[in-house]
Amino acid sequence: xxxxxxxxxxxxxxxxxxxxxxxxxxxxxxxxxxxxxxxxxxxxxxxxxxxxxxxxxxxxxxxxxxxxxxxxxxxxxxxxxxxxxxxxxxxxxxxxxxxxxxxxxxxxxxxxxxxxxxxxxxxxxxxxxxxxxxxxxxxxxxxxxxxxxxxxxxxxxxxxxxxxxxxxxxxxxxxxxxxxxxxxxxxxxxxxxxxxxxxxxxxxxxxxxxxxxxxxxxxxxxxxxxxxxxxxxxxxxxxxxxxxxxxxxxxxxxxxxxxxxxxxxxxxxxxxxxxxxxxxxxxxxxxxxxxxxxxxxxxxxxxxxxxxxxxxxxxxxxxxxxxxxxxxxxxxxxxxxxxxxxxxxxxxxxxxxxxxxxxxxxxxxxxxxxxxxxxxxxxxxxxxxxxxxxxxxxxx
Numbered sequence: 349x350x351x352x353x354x355x356x357x358x359x360x361x362x363x364x365x366x367x368x369x370x371x372x373x374x375x376x377x378x379x380x381x382x383x384x385x386x387x388x389x390x391x392x393x394x395x396x397x398x399x400x401x402x403x404x405x406x407x408x409x410x411x412x413x414x415x416x417x418x419x420x421x422x423x424x425x426x427x428x429x430x431x432x433x434x435x436x437x438x439x440x441x442x443x444x445x446x447x448x449x450x451x452x453x454x455x456x457x458x459x460x461x462x463x464x465x466x467x468x469x470x471x472x473x474x475x476x477x478x479x480x481x482x483x484x485x486x487x488x489x490x491x492x493x494x495x496x497x498x499x500x501x502x503x504x505x506x507x508x509x510x511x512x513x514x515x516x517x518x519x520x521x522x523x524x525x526x527x528x529x530x531x532x533x534x535x536x537x538x539x540x541x542x543x544x545x546x547x548x549x550x551x552x553x554x555x556x557x558x559x560x561x562x563x564x565x566x567x568x569x570x571x572x573x574x575x576x577x578x579x580x581x582x583x584x585x586x587x588x589x590x591x592x593x594x595x596x597x598x599x600x601x602x603x604x605x606x607x608x609x610x611x612x613x614x615x616x617x618x619x620x621x622x623x624x625x626x627x628x629x630x631x632x633x634x635x636x637x638x639x640x641x642x643x644x645x646x647x648x649x650x651x652x653x654x655x656x657x658x659x660x661x662x663x664x665x666x667x668x669x670x671x672x673x674x675x676x677x678x679x680x681x682x683x684x685x686x687x688x689x690x691x692x693x694x695x696x697x698x699x700x701x702x703x704x705x706x707x708x709x710x711x712x713x714x715x716x717x718x719x720x721x722x723x724x725x726x727x728x729x730x731x732x733x734x735x736x737x738x739x740x741x742x743x744x
Contacts, residue, residue, distance in 0.1 A: 354629040355669030358622035358717070362670050365615035365713060366677025366705050370684070372611045374703025376604045381701055387430075387553050388597040390462050391590065393570070394549035395578075399586040403579060411578050411587045413547040420577055421552055427566060431552040432456035435537040441513075441530075443495040443506040450491055450508070451529040454537020462551045465531070470502040470517030477516075477533040486517040486531040494528065511540070560598050567592060619717055622666075627724035630662055634728045641735050651733040662725025663718055670717045674710050681705055 395411035413433075421428050435454035440447060459465065460472045468489065477484050485506075492501045501515045513532070521529075538544060557563045567590060575582040634641075641654055681704040688700065 350629055350632065351665060354622075354625045355665050357625045358666060358669040358721075359673030359676070361618040361622040362673035362710075362713060362717060363677040364618050366674060366710055367680060368611045368615050369705040369709065370677070370681035370703045372604070372607055373705065374681075374684075374700045375607070377701040377703075379600055379604075387462055387464060387593070389553050389555070389557070389594045390551060391554060391567075391570075391592050391594060392549055392551040393574075393588050393590045396587055396589050398580045398584055400581045400584045402581040402584070405579060409580070411580065413550060414545060415547070416577060417547065417550055417574070420573060421550060424573060425552075425570070427554045427556050428552045429555060430458040430461045431550065432459040432462055433534050433538075433547040433550050434459070435534065435542050435546075435548045437537065437541040439508045439541075441491070441495065441506050441508045443504070446495050446497070448491070448494045448528055450487075451527070452485075452508070452537060452541070453529065453531050454534040454541070455531050456534045459531070459551065462553055466520040468518045468520045469500070470515070472517055472519070473531060473533050478535050481535040481539055482533055483511055483513045483536060484516045484533065485513045486519050487515055488519060488521045488527070488529050490521070490526060491528045491530060492518050509540075554594060557594060558598075560595065560602070563592065563595050563598060567595075615713075619713070619720070623717070623720040623724045626662055626666060626721045627727065629665075630658060630725045630728035631731075633661070634658065634731055638735060645735070655729045655733050658729035659722055659725050662729075663722050666718050666721030667714075670714050670721075674714050678705060678707065678710055 393413075395413045398405075398407050398409045398411065401407045415433075418431065418433050421431050432455050437452050437454075439450060439452055441450045442448075455473065456478060457473050457475060465472060465486075467486075470486070472486055473484065476482070485508075487495075487501060495501070495506055496504065501518060503515065505512045505514050507513075519531070538546070542548075554566065557566055570590070571585070571588055572582045574588050575584075578587065580587045644654065645651075684703050688703070
């Protein structure tokens with residue numbers, strides 16, 4: 349009974365360790381999925397209006413981004429990568445007898461990496477489309493469904509505001525609503541819909557910002573450079589609107605790192621309790637088998653044989669019950685994951701996804717537990733080896 353209860357404590361320890369890790373992973377995956385497919389290190393900014401007078405210029409002055417802002421990001425911000433301007437406009441589009449309203453977004457090829465655009469069919473906008481200001485479009489599935497019905501839209505032309513556009517691709521969309529959108533070359537949108545000048549907003553990815561402080565300093569530097577370019581007060585936060593996904597990502601990762609540390613502390617503490625129980629049960633075993641060890645040594649048993657038997661028993665108990673706990677912990681995580689995946693449109697999936705634990709981590713914890721169990725049994729084993737045969741046989 350003592351051995352069973354000790355083994356149960358070991359099983360429970362590694363079971364709870366796996367459950368805690370699986371829960372932490374599930375929460376992290378759920379929250380990270382809310383970031384969508386867009387790059388987590390992306391920053392987007394756009395012009396607004398000033399709130400302070402500056403150098404003789406009045407307040408409430410509108411800030412309009414242009415090609416100079418693009419060149420500033422590309423040439424003066426070394427951390428910036430995958431820079432793309434964006435121009436949005438709404439147009440009426442038609443194909444044969446079908447027509448609808450579509451939101452055009454003029455973007456550069458780099459926008460595919462910035463926004464995590466996934467192509468379902470065809471291709472995305474490339475450099476030649478941009479250079480030649482081609483009238484091509486990458487549409488979403490809803491536009492394909494409304495305009496082209498069951499036909500393959502790639503290679504077909506539709507009319508937008510009296511101009512013909514060729515469909516070069518269909519991108520995947522997580523939005524199951526009725527939003528109809530398409531990407532066209534940035535230069536085409538600027539030429540046709542923005543009078544050849546001005547930019548709606550600019551998006552880019554950044555590298556080398558690993559802390560919240562570094563991210564804040566970078567954002568402040570960006571505002572200062574834009575303030576010089578557009579002549580507004582650097583302390584005025586209103587003229588430039590910034591959407592910084594990296595800031596939200598770093599904050600989320602900081603929270604999850606704290607949660608992970610807490611989980612590991614609790615898990616290791618639980619496993620340690622099991623290891624201590626192994627040492628206690630082996631001490632009791634040595635105490636109860638004192639006469640046996642004395643008789644075996646009197647009959648010529650070597651100390652290594654007695655030492656090996658104690659350590660083998662300790663390792664056996666730890667391995668068997670540890671495996672049971674690991675199997676149950678990993679199994680519960682997999683069952684919960686299957687239940688979440690089978691429940692479509694489940695609200696839980698937005699905050700809890702793939703609550704599983706890596707088998708490698710579970711096996712590693714199992715091996716550490718076995719080694720710890722052997723070490724825990726070492727002191728009782730050495731105590732058994734030191735028993736004098738005469739004193740042992742006198743033991744009652």
